[in-house]
Each structure stands twice: as C-alpha cells, then as structure tokens.
Amino acid sequence: MxxxxxxxxxxxxxxxxxxxxxxxxxxxxxxxxxxxxxxxxxxxxxxxxxxxxxxxxxxxxxxxxxxxxxxxxxxxxxxxxxxxxxxxxxxxxxxxxxxxxxxxxxxxxxxxxxxxxxxxxxxxxxxxxxxxxxxxxxxxxxxxxxxxxEADTDRNMLAVLAGKDHFHSKTGMFHFVRDQEFRVQRRDTWSWLEREICDFNRQYFIRRFGRQPKSMEEQITGWYKNLYRNAMDYIHHNSLAYLFPGYDETDVFVEMIRFWNGFDQPDDLWLGDMYRQFVARHSIKNPLAALIHRGRRFFRQLAQSPEDEFRLFLRVSQIPDLYPEAPLLPHEPGVYRLCYQQLIGRTAQVLQQHLGRAPYIHELTELWYHRYYKPMALFCLTRESPKEQSGLFLRMSRRWFVPVITGTRDIQEILPDQ
CATH class of the missing domain: 3.90.1530.10 (Conserved hypothetical protein from pyrococcus furiosus pfu- 392566-001, ParB domain)
Structure with missing residues (x-):
C-alpha cells in the first residue's frame, strides 16, 4: 500500500x-x-x-x-x-x-x-x-x-554569450579582470565595451599620459580601476538598473558611457556631474522606473552597514594604493559615507575649478587627503573611544570641511593644540 x-x-x-x-x-x-x-x-x-x-x-x-x-x-x-x-x-x-x-x-x-x-x-x-x-x-x-x-544562460542568451567570446578574443579582458565583474543581458553591450576600450579609452589614455599604452594589460587595468569599477560601484550603490528594465548593471554602464561620450568635451565633465546628469535625464524619460529606483536606492542605503560604507569609500578613493599608511577612523555609522561625499562632492568642484578640467580620482584623493583628512583624522584619533573619535570627526567636518577644502581656512588654524 x-x-x-x-x-x-x-x-x-x-x-x-x-x-x-x-x-x-x-x-x-x-x-x-x-x-x-x-x-x-x-x-x-x-x-x-x-x-x-x-x-x-x-x-x-x-x-x-x-x-x-x-x-x-x-x-x-x-x-x-x-x-x-x-x-x-x-x-x-x-x-x-x-x-x-x-x-x-x-x-x-x-x-x-x-x-x-x-x-x-x-x-x-x-x-x-x-x-x-x-x-x-x-x-x-x-x-x-x-x-x-552565466547560470541563467539559455538559447535566448546565445547571442550575448557569442558577444562575450568575441569581446575577450579582441581585448584579452578576462586574462586581467574576472569576468564575474561584468553583468550583461543585452547583446550589443559587449560590442560597445570593445569600442569603449579599444577606441575611446585608448584615446583618453594617450591624452592623459602623452603616450601609447605599453600593453593591452596596462590600458585595461587602468580603465578598470579608474573608471569601470568606480562607475559600477555607483550603479550598484544607487540601484540604477531600476531605471532600465531588462538591463543588467554593465548594460547600464554602457548607456552611461554613450551618454558621456556624447558631450563635445567629455574630459572636461567630472564623473560625479556626469552621474547626476545621466540619472536626471533617464528619470524624466521613465518616471515610473525613476520612482522604483528612488525607493530601492533609499532602502539600500538604509540597510548599508558601516563596513559597507568603508569598503565603498576605499574602492572609490584608492586610499590603500595611494596612501597605504593612512590613519583610518573607526567604522562607525556615517563616517565613511561622509568621506565619500566630501571626496566626490565639494573636493571635486574645487579641483575642477582649479584645473579647468575634470580631475582624476588620484588628484581628488591627494587634495582631500593632505588638505583635510589626514590632519583631521590624526586629531580625532587622539580621543579614547571609537565613538568619541568618529563623533568628533563628524562634528568638526560639518563646521570646517568647506572652509578648509576651499582654502579659506588652514586646517592647522582650526585644530586646538594637542
């Protein structure tokens, strides 16, 4: 039975x-x-x-x-x-x-x-x-x-897979960067990435360094570190895929680059300004998706832990590479979110006005680090507990960051004798 x-x-x-x-x-x-x-x-x-x-x-x-x-x-x-x-x-x-x-x-x-x-x-x-x-x-x-x-590859995704294979055969990308870093749903994304790397980015490399890249590896690793990784962090952190139904995050990146390259002088447009203009344009074009995007972004940021804020800041600022001995503040809520905002916000505006062009990320980090962060962090770290250290940094920053980063006040003038 x-x-x-x-x-x-x-x-x-x-x-x-x-x-x-x-x-x-x-x-x-x-x-x-x-x-x-x-x-x-x-x-x-x-x-x-x-x-x-x-x-x-x-x-x-x-x-x-x-x-x-x-x-x-x-x-x-x-x-x-x-x-x-x-x-x-x-x-x-x-x-x-x-x-x-x-x-x-x-x-x-x-x-x-x-x-x-x-x-x-x-x-x-x-x-x-x-x-x-x-x-x-x-x-x-x-x-x-x-x-x-990809795990979701089926017969309908074969054109995307063929595009990925052709992209790698032309660039050798996956010898230098993990292919898991690329999340693609649209068949033309791979061809646009190839054009971005082999055409637009190569020209950008020559303008920046005044020479041809020594190898494809040098060009690709620089592109990945200075543009792709930062842009993907922004896309993921701000849930931009919700503005583009049917797109994955690398597909959104390609749309962003196409938008950026549409300017007469793309090198003169700071990355943060480009982000804002890109989001504003597509929010107007798709108001329902924009509403979902804003809600998703709000809840994602609400759920972000201090460790998440810290990791995002390190990736964007490249602090570990540029200043491996940098004094690091405690991973308390809001501290590294504020650092991120300082870096890509007012610091970028100040440096762009000074240079007359869009700054590179290492230039941003250098100005922010030496003019404001390092002396302020060393001062705050003299306090005993992590909460006192982070609280002091947040309070001092609200009052003094803008005057110091714009050069109207010297940081040593505002720090009490230690």
Missing part, C-alpha cells in the same frame, strides 16, 4: 513538471520570440572558441549548475522539465527510486565555463531538480574556456 502511494506521488510529480515544461515552450513563447527548450552543448560550442578537453573524474556537482544537454535539445525545457508524454514511465520510476534514496548511479556531463551539459542521465537530472537535490554525482569531462558561463 505504501509503495503504491509513493508511486502515485511520482506520477503526480511527473504530471506537474510535464505541464510546466509544455507551458514554458508553448506557442505563445515561440510567438514572443522565446526558445525555451533546453540549451545544447553544440549550440554553445558554435558561439564560443573552446580549448582542449580533459577528464576531471567522478565528483559531486551542484544541480543548479547543470544548464544544458549534449544533444537532447527537444526533450526538455530550459528548467529540465520533460516535454514528451512518452517520458512518463522512465521519469516516474526514477523519481520513485531517487525519492527513496536507492538510485545513486553517476551521471555523465561535460563542464564548460563552470556549467554542466548532460551526456547521460537526463531523467536523473530532471528528477533531481524537481525534488530539490543540491548535489548529484557525475563523471565530468571538461572543455577549457577562459571565462565563465
């Missing part, structure tokens, strides 16, 4: 996942231009330039990292739901055995870019996903790829 009940549950489970698989690949999805059948390894290999093949032996792999099949692209949906009614008998039997824990035969898979494609064991994978298994044992053969494949 118990055996029959369990078997009926397996039949009901098949009915449920079969319905989901058919629904995900129905006529409506095809009319909308979506191919939601399971991704095949052959399709991926046609979109990328793989390396050699090797054996990794038997190992436990994460079920969620299995995203495709070697060849059975018509039998399952993209979530490994069965699409054929004749699969019911075998699927139900395997569901019954796996639910009982009596089926542990290893499947066979290919690994490519950190994801897996099933060679043998499709029904076991389908059942494992249906019952919520985290790991499954597999015999793994690996095909080399110099970057990772």
């Amino acid at each position: 118990a055996h029959r009940i369990l078997y009926e549950r397996s039949q009901a489970a098949f009915s449920r996942v079969y319905h989901l698989g058919r629904r995900d690949t129905n006529l409506l999805s095809r009319l909308l231009g979506q191919d939601n059948r399971i991704l095949t390894l052959l399709e991926v290999l046609q979109a990328v330039q793989p390396g050699g093949e090797s054996s990794l032996g038997i190992q436990d792999i994460r079920v969620e990292d299995i995203i495709g099949s070697e060849s059975k692209g018509d039998d399952f949906s993209r979530d490994f739901y069965p699409r054929k009614p004749w699969m019911a008998g075998r699927w139900t039997t395997i569901h019954h055995l796996m639910s009982q824990g009596t089926l542990d035969q290893a499947i066979s898979v290919f690994e490519l870019g950190g994801r897996y494609f099933v060679r043998d064991g499709h029904h076991r994978v389908s059942v494992a996903k249906a019952i919520g298994r985290v790991f499954i044992t597999a015999e793994v053969r690996s095909i080399a790829l110099p970057y990772g494949i």
